[in-house]
Amino acid sequence: MERWQYLLILGGCLLVTLPIEIFGDGVYRQPLRLLRALTPVLIVFLVWDAIAISLDIWHYNPRYVSGINVPFMPLEELLFFVVIPLCGLLTYSAVSTTLDILRNWRHRTADRSRR
Amino acid sequence: MIGLGYTLPAIISVIVVCVLEWAVLRTGLFRQPAYWISMVIVFGFQILVDGWLTKLSAPIVIYNEDHTSGIRFPWDIPVEDFLFGWALVTAVLLLWVKQRPDREGGR
Numbered sequence: 023m024e025r026w027q028y029l030l031i032l033g034g035c036l037l038v039t040l041p042i043e044i045f046g047d048g049v050y051r052q053p054l055r056l057l058r059a060l061t062p063v064l065i066v067f068l069v070w071d072a073i074a075i076s077l078d079i080w081h082y083n084p085r086y087v088s089g090i091n092v093p094f095m096p097l098e099e100l101l102f103f104v105v106i107p108l109c110g111l112l113t114y115s116a117v118s119t120t121l122d123i124l125r126n127w128r129h130r131t132a133d134r135s136r137r
Numbered sequence: 138m139i140g141l142g143y144t145l146p147a148i149i150s151v152i153v154v155c156v157l158e159w160a161v162l163r164t165g166l167f168r169q170p171a172y173w174i175s176m177v178i179v180f181g182f183q184i185l186v187d188g189w190l191t192k193l194s195a196p197i198v199i200y201n202e203d204h205t206s207g208i209r210f211p212w213d214i215p216v217e218d219f220l221f222g223w224a225l226v227t228a229v230l231l232l233w234v235k236q237r238p239d240r241e242g243g244r
Binding site: 027028031035047052055056058059060062063066067070074077078079080081082083085086087103106107109110111113114117118121 | 142143146150169170171172174175178179182186189190195196197198199200201204222225226228229230232233235236237238
């Protein structure tokens with residue numbers, strides 16, 4: 023069970039942020055925009071990560087990773103660079119939508135009180 | 138503790154993201170309250186997740202202390218992780234904001 027720890031944490035991040043997809047236009051519902059925002063950053067950070075691992079700047083505890091490897095790194099580390107930005111995008115989407123709703127609501131009540 | 142392997146690249150990543158916004162993308166993201174509120178929320182969750190990943194009693198990620206500043210806060214999180222995380226999330230947000238929503242045809 024221990025070796026699934028890192029994967030479970032990432033799964034937890036996705037699960038916790040999934041419900042906020044309902045806000046506004048969402049993130050998963052805009053797959054092309056998501057792909058275009060994520061891919062360039064993903065590539066840069068994967069290269070950085072691969073260099074850091076090969077120079078032994080950091081490494082992963084074999085006890086807590088699945089043992090499934092992609093080139094240069096554990097599968098979990100690749101997924102990290104997808105999951106964390108996704109959580110960030112969902113958060114931003116939810117906060118933006120909430121602020122827009124509040125702004126509209128305030129305008130409407132201001133208009134009504136003027137009448 | 139020279140920090141060349143992690144501290145320096147982490148600082149550079151933050152500078153690169155700022156230059157990307159100010160010189161190239163010019164999205165205005167840094168002037169949006171929604172961005173800063175989101176970053177506070179992301180920061181809170183990063184402490185939980187990163188705190189678990191880096192805790193010295195049972196670490197998932199193990200750092201070579203020769204390449205970090207050695208400053209770990211809060212809990213055992215290397216402070217460099219916050220620069221790294223900020224650069225990662227902000228870079229993706231910048232590219233996201235730069236594009237129009239999919240339903241309008243994207244860019």
